[in-house]
Amino acid sequence: MSESEKVPVQSLSTVKEQVRKQKMFYKTGATRPLEYRVAMLNKLATLIRENEEKILIALKSDLNKSNQEAYTTEVGILLEEIRYTIKHLEKWMKPEKVKTAKTHIGSKGYKIAEPYGVALIIAPWNYPFQLALSPLIGAIAAGNTAIIKPSELTPHTSQLLAQMIQDSFDSQCLHVMEGGVETTQNLLKQSFDYIFFTGSVPVGKIVMEAASKQLIPITLELGGKSPCIVDESANISLAAKRIAFGKLINSGQTCIAPDYLFIHKKVKSLFLEEFKKVVTEFYGQDPIGNEAYGRIVNHKHFECLKNYLGDGKILFGGNLNERELKVEPTIMEPRSSNVPVMQEEIFGPILPLLDFEDLQEVIDYVTERPKPLALYVFTTSEDIEEKVNSTISFGGGCVNDTLMHIATPYLPFGGVGESGIGSYHGKSSFSTFSHYKSVLKQTNKFDFHFRYPNAKNGMKIM
Ligand code: NAD
Numbered sequence: 001m002s003e004s005e006k007v008p009v010q011s012l013s014t015v016k017e018q019v020r021k022q023k024m025f026y027k028t029g030a031t032r033p034l035e036y037r038v039a040m041l042n043k044l045a046t047l048i049r050e051n052e053e054k055i056l057i058a059l060k061s062d063l064n065k066s067n068q069e070a071y072t073t074e075v076g077i078l079l080e081e082i083r084y085t086i087k088h089l090e091k092w093m094k095p096e097k098v099k100t101a102k103t104h105i106g107s108k109g110y111k112i113a114e115p116y117g118v119a120l121i122i123a124p125w126n127y128p129f130q131l132a133l134s135p136l137i138g139a140i141a142a143g144n145t146a147i148i149k150p151s152e153l154t155p156h157t158s159q160l161l162a163q164m165i166q167d168s169f170d171s172q173c174l175h176v177m178e179g180g181v182e183t184t185q186n187l188l189k190q191s192f193d194y195i196f197f198t199g200s201v202p203v204g205k206i207v208m209e210a211a212s213k214q215l216i217p218i219t220l221e222l223g224g225k226s227p228c229i230v231d232e233s234a235n236i237s238l239a240a241k242r243i244a245f246g247k248l249i250n251s252g253q254t255c256i257a258p259d260y261l262f263i264h265k266k267v268k269s270l271f272l273e274e275f276k277k278v279v280t281e282f283y284g285q286d287p288i289g290n291e292a293y294g295r296i297v298n299h300k301h302f303e304c305l306k307n308y309l310g311d312g313k314i315l316f317g318g319n320l321n322e323r324e325l326k327v328e329p330t331i332m333e334p335r336s337s338n339v340p341v342m343q344e345e346i347f348g349p350i351l352p353l354l355d356f357e358d359l360q361e362v363i364d365y366v367t368e369r370p371k372p373l374a375l376y377v378f379t380t381s382e383d384i385e386e387k388v389n390s391t392i393s394f395g396g397g398c399v400n401d402t403l404m405h406i407a408t409p410y411l412p413f414g415g416v417g418e419s420g421i422g423s424y425h426g427k428s429s430f431s432t433f434s435h436y437k438s439v440l441k442q443t444n445k446f447d448f449h450f451r452y453p454n455a456k457n458g459m460k461i462m
Contacts, residue, residue, distance in 0.1 A: 007152040007180040012189065018175055019190040022118045022145040025172035031115065031143045034093055038086055040140045040173075044133070045082045047168050048075060054160055055129055062128060062154035064324075066292035069249060074130040077407060081134060084409045084426060085141045092141070092430045095439075106443035113434040115143030116217065117193030122184060122207065124199045125151035125297055126253040126347075132161055135196045135219075136174070138429025144194065145173045149187055152180035153297055185210075192216055194433060198255075199223075200345075201418055208421075219422035219432055221255070222415055223345050226374035227366050228258035228402065229388065231359070232266045234378035238400070240274035243351075244282060246376070246402025248329050251294035252349035256374040258402055259345060260352040261331075262362045268355050272331065276316055279329045288319060288326040296325040296348060305348040308332075311339035312352065337365070359384060363391050371395070371417030376402050395419050 010018075030036060048055070052075055059065040059074060098109040119139045123132035132150045139146040148165070150158040162176040169175075177183055188195075188210035197207045198221040211218045228246075230239050246258050263271055283290045296302040302325045309318055309330065317330035330350045334342045341352050356362050366372070375394040379385055385399050395415035396405050406413050406425075414423030424432050445462055449455040 008178045008183070010177045010179050010183040010186060012186045015177065015183070015186040015190060018147060018171070018177065019118060019192065021172050022147065022175070025170075026115075026117050026145050031140075031145060031173065034090055037089060037141055037143060040169075041082050041086050041089075041137065043168060044137070044140070045079055047164055048078055048082075048133075051160070051164055055157075058154075058156035058160045059129065061156040062125070063250065063253070063297060064293075064295040065250065066294075068292070069294070073249065074127055078130055078133050078137070081137050081409060081425070081429075085137055085430070088427065089141055089430070092427055104440065106446060108441045110439045110441070112437040112439055113142065113430070114437050116433060116435055117144060119144045119146045119194040119196060119433060120187055120190075120192040121146055121148045122187075122195070122197045122199065123148065123150050124255075125153035126250060126255065128154035128157040129161065131198050131221075132176075135198070135424060135429065135433075138424055138433045139194075139196070140174075141430045142433035144433055146175075147187065147192075148174075148176045149184055150176065150178060152178070194218070196424075196432070197221065204420070219414070219424065220420045221413075221422075221424075222373065222418065222420040223255045223347075224370055224373050224415070224419045225259040225345055226256055226372045226376070226394075226397075227260060227262060227362075228376040229262045229359075229362055229378065230264060230267065230271060231377070231379035231381060231384050232264040233380045233384070234267070234400070235380065236267050236270050237274045237278075239378040240271055241278045242401050243376070243378075244275055244278045244329070247351050248279070248282065248349050249294075249403070251296060251327065253294070253297065253347050254403070256396075256403055256406060257347075258351065258374075258376055259372075260342065260354065262354050262356050262365070265355045265357050268353075272315060275331060279317075283329070287317075288321045288324070288328050293326065296327060299325070301347065302327070304344075305346070305350060308341040308346065308348070308350055311335060311341040315353065317349075359387060363388070366392050371415070371419055373415045373419035374398075374402075374405075393417065395423075 056067050056070050059070040095110040095112045121135045132148050150161050158178050162178050165174050165176045195211050195216050195218045201222050204220045204222045283293050287293045305327050312332045312334035315331045317328040319328040327349050332352055334352045371393045373395040375397040377388045378400050398405050405411050409426030412423035412428035413425045414420050447460050449458050
């Protein structure tokens, strides 16, 4: 489907009926046993493995992702998340005993994880396969049913997802609803038990407003401008390599890509040299001519990126291929911090660079702006590492690397402030899709009389 072709629309009645069917099915209790959840997760893993080739083709058509990139960031990561979840699920599902307060002697307290019910998962286009299914793993593990709404901007992946899920799962439990804004609006009118949204800040606000009308709990995985800081003590060639990796994967269309770079004045020219070298190492002398270099999702976004190039002086790159929607890896010095490239989330392979002498300038700049989804600091100084981590609030990040914090199930992933609410991955995905019911089991062996109105002090043995 090309950009000009029509986006599918799911009518209000279709959406309503689908949610009704899932609510009925959820009520039967079928999704609750461990065995059911594990079987569903195994089935999902098999489905992904069996369709690997089709998935890579769809991602190539939608975003020109190379097979290697598509496998690691969209397929392998899901299979690993499923494996990890299955391994730990029984433990996560067990009621968790808590301590007994002195005031509650004789009783026992438990936290019991229960599924919310019917979950809605709304996905973006930049990792269209992974970001639709990664939350789904948590939803299934926690015992929910789910409706997935993939992005209409990556239609090949959306169609494939719909087909795969329809062919292998009962739609009473899992269902994909393809469509764009209208379909999402129809979905947001339904009484879901949980909404998990990944996407932009403005749409996140729309989703939160809709959820608030019915007090539906939500997770918002949003975006924004994620800073990267390179201090003079850093290993510059390694920093350049890891920043280029994080910025150029998927052609910069990654929510946690380093958006802009603060570089210490003393290492600026060395960093530029190393960055140029590493771009050639990754993509050759002509990256936009390289088959394996990703493209920009559509003309509208390409135009945005093209305009950013006018916001300052190009230090490296800056070439475009409009027909193929490709933007060369670019480093630029913005005219000021008020130009659009410094105000908007870039979402492309353009890295604005600002230099600094005193770390405090960087801290002031970042903390005056919305809290970022990610932050990266390259340094060998523990003082600088500590200062950055203790003074700047951000969703998550790395010291001496980029992106890698997202790829471990042991670290919850999510934003803070404008970059999001809640987190997922590993146990955190299970917890996100579970309500922890607090239950106190009281003893009948004795009773404290003083808690009752008009009672005499003391304890009665039963
Ligand atoms: P988007 O907000 O435009 O769209 C996300 C989803 O919302 C899509 O399914 C879309 O159909 C739907 N949508 C769009 N407009 C809508 C409206 N007016 N009403 C209801 N639904 C609507 O985001 P996108 O362009 O697909 O993705 C890019 C954004 O997502 C970036 O900001 C990026 O940082 C963010 N993102 C965040 C994460 C994360 O994990 N935090 C991951 C990937 C992308």
